[in-house]
Amino acid sequence: MALIFRWLVRLATALIFLSVAAIALAYYFASRSLPDYNTTSAVADISAPVEIVRDNANVPHIFGDTDEDVYFALGYAHAQDRLWQMTMLRRTAQGRLSELFGERTVRIDEVLRRFDLYTLSVNSVDAQTDEAKAYLEAYSSGVNAWLAEVNKGALGRGAPEMWLFNHAIAPWQPADSIAVLKLMALDLTSGLEDEVLRARTSLLLDNDRLRDILPDDPTSGIAALPEYASLVPGVAPYTPNMRLAHDPLSPVKPAPLRGASNAWAASASRSTTGSTLLANDPHLGLTAPSIWYLARLELETGGVIGGTIPGMPLVLSGRSDALGWGVTTAKVDDVDIMVEEVNPDNPEEYRSPNGWVPFRTRDSIVNVKDGAAVTLRLRWTANGPVMPRGQYDLGTITPPGHVTAISWTALSDRDTTMSAAFDLNHARSVEEAITAGEDFIAPAQNLTLADRNRISMKTVGAIPARDVGHQSQGRLPAFGYLPENRWQGRFPYSDNPEFLDPPGGILGNTNNKTVDRPFPRHITHKWGDTQRVNRWRRLMQAREVHTRDSFIEAQLDTVSFTARTLSTLMGADLWFTGDAAPDGTPERQRQIALNLLSAWNGEMNEHLPEPLIYAAWVRAFQQRLIRDELGPLAEEFTHIEPVFIERVLRDINGASIWCDVIQSAPVESCTDIARQSLDDALLWITENYGGAVEAVRWGDAHVATHDHPVLGNTPILEWVVNIRQSTSGGDHTLQRAKTSGVDPHPFYNVHAGAYRGVYDFADPDSSVFITSTGQSGHPLSRHYDNLGELWRRGEYIPMSLDPDLARAAAVGVTVLTPSGE
Structure with missing residues (x-):
């Protein structure tokens, strides 16, 4: 027995030793890719020495003699900190994820190959201005210079993920940056899913009830539309979903989790400082690391600082010493689904206004790790690429003998959006920025601007010109062979909404309706917000003048106008009714919940029980x-x-009929449904969070999930790479924190303002910004999550262009010198 015990001890000791050795070895290899920020490197393709000064938050401040040298260094810094993220964005746009992840991502690759975003990006390089081409080339050279250093110095392949997914890294190209921009357009566009859902729902409901469940903005009239069944006959009333569950690697997000944002500005007359103010917080999916990367570029036109996205040499939201710009998704209706009839005698042809014509086709091979390669036959009609029935649930609304093609503004091979964005970064006034916006194609954005004296908001991006006789006004799929359903080009840039120096001195956008125009100049039928704008309007009007701090207060506001309205309406006949009930009974739980909600002001605070009760x-x-x-x-x-x-x-318009349960004999009232649903909610809360209803916390359910898209579900590693935080806010607060909406965690915070910036032009260096995680994409770096807790608490870091301030507490200074090659 003693012998067995000794051998067990020896075995356990050996296992412990091997485990420690394995962990130490893994740490050694992973830590090899941590960059040294205090170094001097000789590189090709720069004209003079360039400095990358990283301040105490690891924000790079880049100083060079030419703009090309500065963009080179930005590419170098992006690659140092976010190489894995950059290569994943490029690989996604190329439709090449399956080379790393196997069968899991074949469907994702298929949809990207069919959109053909990367080919369009390659072709768009020649459409850029000469200056933009030079900047893209310089940025690419900077990325490649870091790749060369990784290879030369055996620096852990540049990122720890590269050890797990070992694959050659191709040099960065200008087309790669354009492809990342097109990928962002795909992430921000929900028109395709909106059309499919409206079509599917219209097959089950009459027009009145369709207007209820998929309402237009209530501030305008609702035009009568044909039912989809009469527009495109032959579609079954209900077909089960055909798409796969959402994968974190997919850029195609569920429609409710598509782009949203806030931006507002105050003129000098509405500011205590005598100059303008601007705030912006673009909303994107939360990930670890964040999609955003803070940077300062000292250009020949002056310094610019703000939020960049690795892979693109652009400050997408930020400021110079003279101009600030912020972006919000404009919700332009820039996508249409065209139902194309296939020739029954020749499946290689489709119907056009002039008869049968051949599809344009090309084969594309998707290589699959540990699996057989998949050959795709890509097809296009004159209206756009043909999508298979299994993507976007298109099969549920496609009649037999037909396919669907997608018309989308981003499917341009002469896309000049990148050049326009460069011009914006170099602009020095509101007027110059508006002029730069003319060449934006996609994604369409509301560009909020402020220089020292003026404020403005301009919608930039292509807006399709539809025929006034379009069968569905672009709201539903329509036959692509009918001339009236096809796009008639695009509206001129001058027709895009523009607001310059409004008399009230305040302008802003929360993805709400900006103009009320009749079709076809309508911009969109489905605006992104009907709720947050109400709270924003109140906060802006509550003060005669604003400060930087009042803009921050609005950006962090967690009072839900929606909760205050709907909880009052649902509880109208339930407040303070019924006899006293004993503890532990459903009736008692209901009374406690109603008492809490009756005194609640709608604040979605993480420490309160009321937001969870209301949300459930x-x-x-x-x-x-x-x-x-x-x-x-x-x-x-x-x-x-x-x-x-x-x-x-x-x-409204008889909508209370929804409260009556069709399958039951009694006629239920909305009060009945409100009472029953409150009981449902309280039961769900008890089962999931236990204890007394008054003791639960919204923050326990509303957890921000900054998950690593690849390793986030890997046992053990998920503890290292994921960042989880209790958070305030909700779906309809200005501090927007969109919930997942799906079980088992329907209230997880998955989509929020991962970048926040507030710019004060009376004292520009008092401007502030923050991101949701940290600057580094390396889990072993202290800069991986160091900004996350500040973001969660609503704190910011200085957004200064003062070089002395950046140097004063720098975590490192990298000097790039010309190699003479």
Whole structure:
């Protein structure tokens, strides 16, 4: 027995030793890719020495003699800190994920190959201005210079993920940066999914009920539309979903998780400082590391500083000493689904206005790790690329004998958006910035601007010109062979909405409606926000003049106008009713919940129980409303639609009929459904969070999930690479923190303002900014998550162009010198 014990001890000791050795070895290899910021390197393709001064938050401040040298150094810094992220963005745009991840990503690669974004990007290089080409070449050279150093110095392949997914890294090319920009356009565009969902829902509901569940902005009239069944005959009333579950690696997000943002500005007359103010927080999916990377570039036109996205040599939201710019998704209706009839006698042809014509075709091979390569036959019509029935649920709305093609503004092989963005970075005034916006194609954005004296907002990006006789006004898929359904080019840039120096001195956008125009100059039928704008308007009007701090206060505001409205309407006949109930009974739980909500001001604070009670209640309420009418299609409505619920509770145009359960004999009232759904919510809260309802916390359910897109679900590694935080805010607060909407964690915070900036032009160096994680993409770096806690608490770091301030507490200074090659 003693012998066995001794051998067990020896075995355990050996296992411990081997485990420690394995961990030490893994740490050694992983740490090899941590860059040294205090170094001097000789590199080719620069004209003079360049300095990269990294301040105490690891924000690079880049100083060079020429703009090309500065963009070179930005590429170098991006690659130092975010090489894996950059290569993944490029690989995604190219449709080459399956070379690393196997069968898991074949469907993702397929949709990117069919959009053909990378080929369009390669062709668009020649469309750029000479200056933009030079900047793109310089940036690419900077990325490649770091790759050369990684290879020369055996620096752990440049990122720890490279050890797990060992694959050759191709040199960076100018087309790669354009492809990343087009990938962002795909991430921000939801028009395709919106059309599919509207078509599917219209097959089940009449027009009145369709207007309820998919409402237009209530501030305008609703035009009557044909039902989809009459527009495109032959489609089954309900077809199960055909798409795969969402993968973190896919750029195609569910429509509710597409781009949203806030931006607002105050003129000198509405500022205490005598100059202008600007705030911006673009909303994108939360990841670790964040998609955003802070940087300062000292250009020949002056310093610019703000948020960049690795892979693109652009400050997308930021400022110079003279001009600030912010972006919000304009929600332009820039996508149409064209239903193309296939020739029954020749499947290689489709119907056009002039008869049968051949598809344009090309084969594309997707190489699959540990699997057989997949050959795709790519097809295009005159309206755009043909998508298979299994993508975007297109098969559910496509009649037999037809396919669907996608018209989308980003599918341009002469895309000059990159050049326009460079011009914006070099602009020195509102007027110059507006002029630069003319060459934006996609994604369409509301560009909020402020120089020292003026403020403006201009919609930039291509807006399709549709025929006034378009069958569905672009809201539903329509036959592509009918001339009236085809695009008629694009509207001139001068037709894009523009607001310059408004009399009230305040302008802003929360993805809300900006103009009320009739079709076809309508911009869009589906605006991105009908709720946050109400709270923003109140906060802006509550002060005669604003300060940097009041703009920060608005950016961090967590009071939900929606919660205040809907909780009052749902509880209208329930407050303070019924007899006292004993502890532990459902009736008692309901009374406690109602008492809490009756005194609540709608603040979605992480430490309060009321936001969780409200969120669970309204979610259960909507599900009870729609489940019997929509059946399985109700699963598509993962997030509440506030206008729909308000229409039902106010019985607008007979909408209260949604409260009656079709399958039951009694006629249920909205009060009945509100009571039942509150019980549903309280049961769900008890099962998931236990304890007394008054003791639960919104922050326990509303956890920000900054997950690594690749390693986030890997046991053990997920503890290292993922960042989780209790957070305030919600779907409809200015501090927007969009919830996942899907079980088992429907209230996880997955989409938020991962970049925040507030720019004060009376004292530009008092401007501030922050991102949601940190500058480094390396999990072993102290800069991987060091900004995350500041972001969670609503704190910022200085956004200064003062070189002395950057040097004063620098974590490192990298000097790049010409190698003479």
